[in-house]
Amino acid sequence: PEEKARRKAEDEVFYQRCCVIFERVQPELIKEHYDWFIVIEPESGDYFIDPDEKVARQKAREKHPNTKRLIMQINETGTCGRI
Template identity: 50%
Template sequence: MTGTKPTRTARRGRIFPEIQWTPEQKAQWRTEREEFRKRCQVIFDQVKPDLMQTHYNWYITIEPNSGEYFINKDEFSGANSAHEKYPGAELYTFRINETGVCGTI
């Protein structure tokens, strides 16, 4: 008894093609993220000189709507504290140093 093997075609590309963004949507998202970062940067620049003296290379997570910030040695502990107090809010994390950058490339 000879049978033919069913042939399968491999799926290529994305699993959910309906989530494709147009270039305009991508540009809008980048613009919104940059505006959000700038709002947080203002708060960070205000508190950075004092915090660099006592908390150098720690992390600061900022909730810009309230202006409140959370400081912790661990990047995720500070963010978790912020999420507990402000669930669902957008937060931004900086490293308390000269650049404010959390990692390296």
Template identity: 40%
Template sequence: MDRVSAEIARRKAARAEFGARCRTVFEKLRPQLIKQYYNWFIAVDPDCEKYLIDPSLEGLVEKIRARYQDGIVKLTTYRLNETGVCGRI
């Protein structure tokens, strides 16, 4: 494996690990929030288990920009529904 392939593999593994940590926090939060905020967007920070929530994606992005003004953002966005999916594939 060359250096570039190794770096790509390392980054994919890091993204997968980060996504798994975010999903764990989301699954803890979902039962508490789903009734009141059904189908709202939620951005999860796995390190502190805090979240931002808004009924629109644009509103959520505005909240993220206001909170993380330095531009360093480590969040994953979900939708508060049965699957957590934000759209269709």
């Protein structure tokens, strides 16, 4: 239980760090790249965009092969897909 709680807390910190970057760049990117994918690497602050999710992931993987990254979509909420 402690390990699970620790991982959950770390994941939340990671997510929040990514969200700060997303919220900073989203207003400008949304104008010309609506619904494109954005992969965020929070340690460096780097982000990678492409209309193709696989290409965006590959761009990020090439520069940061051994880091945790978050994928979002450039829209009002950052969420990918539909419910």
